[in-house]
Amino acid sequence: MTRLISTDPATGDVVWEGDASSLGEVERAAVMARRAFPDWADRPRQFRIDALKRYQAALKARAPEIAEAISRETGKALWETTAELAAMQGKVDISIRAYDERTGERETPTGFGRAVLRHRPHGVAAVLGPFNFPGHLPNGHIVPALLAGDTVVFKPSEEAPLTGQLMMECLREAGLPEGVVNVVQGGREVGQALLSQDIDALMFTGSGAAGAHFKRQFAENPHVILALELGGNNPLVVWDAKDAEAVAGIVAMSAFVTTGQRCSCARRLIVEAGPKGDAVIEAVAAIMDRLSYAPWNSTPEPFGGPLISARAAAQAREALQARIDMGARVIRDTGPVDGLSDAFVKPALIDVTDVAVPDEEIFAPFLSVQRVPLFDEAIAAANRTKYGLSAGLVSDDPAKWDRFITRIRAGVVNFNRPTTGAAGDMPFGGLGASGNHRPSAYYAADYCAYPVASFEAGEVRNIEGEMKGLRA
Template sequence: MTDTTTAPAHLADPGVRPHARPTRSIVNPATGEVIATVPEQGAADVDRAVATAKEAFETGPWPTMVRSKRARLLLTLADAIEANSARLYELETRNNGRPITETRAQLSRVPEWFRYNAGLLAAQRDAVLPGDGEYLTYQRRAPLGVCGIITPFNHPMLILARSLSAALATGNTVVVKPSELTPLTTLALVEILHAAGLPAGVVSVVTGSREAGERLTRHPDVAKITLTGGTEAGRSAALATAARFARVTAELGGKTPIVVFDDIDSVVAAQGAAFAAFVAAGQSCVAGSRFLVQRGSYDAFVDALATRADAIRIGDPAAPGTQLGPLISAAQRDKALRYVQIGLDEGARLVAGGTVPDLPGPLNQGFYLRPTVLADATNDMRIAQEEIFGPVATVVPFDTEADAIAMANDNRFALGAGVWTRDLARGHRVADRITAGMVWVNDHHRLEPSLPWGGVKESGLGKDAGTESFDDFTWIKTVVVRTAADDVDWYGQADPGRLN
């Protein structure tokens, strides 16, 4: 068993003896086994972590480091992450239950975010602004200061890297509050960064739950919060940061519509639908959870999706052949099961899954749910409107393109969307009319460091990744330099000319 109760150096207040603070047990969701214990930290620990980060920002070398040197160090950090990748894959799979094949595919890309932001830093150019008269006007970007990053349980390391790499590249210091359920790869990643040369105090981790997260969002010395989580948590963070005019980026809930037109082969569409709906056991804000299928191919699509769902291999996430792991907790599994029953009570038809699988040995104590498909739903049902966050797909028929667009937009969330069609003109047209921060055509879940990630409506505000995220970790200073040879004497001139 891994025991992290004795806090590493990057944890807040490492000098406190382990028995002097409460601890939290970290569970492997595949078996229910306790695999680690970490400090249960609270508001006082956040205060100490922020004070450390503030001191590192105000007196340490990181914010004032020569830009090219900081970019080179980011590349070194990326290499160090890559060298430790196998350990990180295994640890995250044990901690959040995602199959090792999925975890490897996702976490192998983490170094790309550090390299991308290192490239943005190396290529950054300050703007020279046009103006009248003998003046040189230019802009400089400066780091914000102490930034807080709050990450969820579903993709803890990737989501952290997405924001952390941009925050570090721009010279900020950071306090990270990972999900209380999945802190292990965050702790491991930050240890790797410090061992690779990241200066002391630049990144700290607070392993706590709600109290720690709320204090971090409200702390007067935190200049920006980046949060990925539920809509209510995002709303609280937005209100807390607005009170002191701090910045916030919030990637929140989703009920992703996937529009399937009848010009595409139903089996092909169902293969893509299964990936959209069931990867990460459906525990993704952009999971394809609401399939809007044109009536001409509706029955064939439902049959193909049910067949594909039933064939998905459920088992030990550490085994290479496993395609679906557990949900993060018994509570999350029970929530998904309640929604299945809600759907049946609303009149939907269960065509696949909906039950807990019977698995051998300790896996039977894990938090599994079979991939579930609920057909013959309507767009106003709760299963089509509310985020379930589990391997539960709802299928709704539609008739016309206009109907599909109206139904896709008829939801309080607007994070992601998908369109499946062989008519690429239609694909562009429908993607343009769907309200969502990201739209995929004939694919799903694809991302790059250069692609801004974030939604609208109740799915949040701001963007992670891309130049948008990089720039939002800085503030702009405009400098106006008078280059004229004569002196300024406004009151001594008969006609001083234009002011402003």
């Protein structure tokens, strides 16, 4: 039996310890979900809504406890995890509205009878959770799936098993029938074991590389619907913005919030070559020097915490150094945060103008600057990526936004706001290596159920009059 241990990356303290699920336990979870599916799918929609409302109430009652658990497991500041719990609660009401708008049932009268549109659940959904938002992101799959009538087997991130356990406790407190929601704990082996079971959907949030692996794995299983919310090498273009200090705040929230561990974080800053661009870069470097990083329960509250682990920090530093070795010029270097664990890293800013660096996401607070002479070249540079999750423009010129929004290729595109900002009542997802054209958030309803279109008449009627070429 493999032992699973979760630690606080800021201190190394053990947060949770338990056995990873065995192959037999994974199989039983999938079997229980399959057995529970017909009854759950056939329950009245209001029954499922009532159950999820009870789950919402359980989350609210235990919000301080769960927020602290997420902070301890991920190192995120408590202000962030408190907001995460609020988003998890809000997801229930948002998903109910989305189900009615995006799916649900509707009918249209016809000459004889009616045309009816219904939506039916897929069946058993495997949900693989990430570590950066270990509550909010899997919750964004689980809630709409349950509302649609799917049953769920949830594998939390191995970095945040306690968060997953607490979520399951809240779902059980809600009184869901046995087998409707099941949790398995463990790492990659457990996840792969889950995906080898009889499932109807995979709902995953994580890296582009993992998403590409799942696309290949299920290429010959088109009956398994894939909802892949992946990473990005996201651009932020700054052009004709007079207040450099105001710009710097938007850049900092785009690139460095959650210590760079958001898939929507800006990784590339594209500015005008010359004095205007120089002023932006200087202002960004200045605000970077003011960002505080400390353990989640520090007073005053820090801007950010550690990366998820010392190993992740070491890998991020290696990736940054590789770019420097390629010729990138250091504006602000990374390094350890004095007196804290090796999981902490300082935000970094490098200039990669005319340097061919890899089109890859570094999941850390590292930002690359590229200088270009013309705005159209800035848009072209922004689109020069295999990813397409988020992008942003900061400018005082609305005409530039009009051009940017029609030419940029990304699923979340913001104007004078951080790239990390996204509304819960809108879709969230990207193109290319950032997803598979099945955005989450408000559009999660789309991949949790499939449409069934029907012509219906209330009686049997002779339709010979509609038939051409019928002999008398």
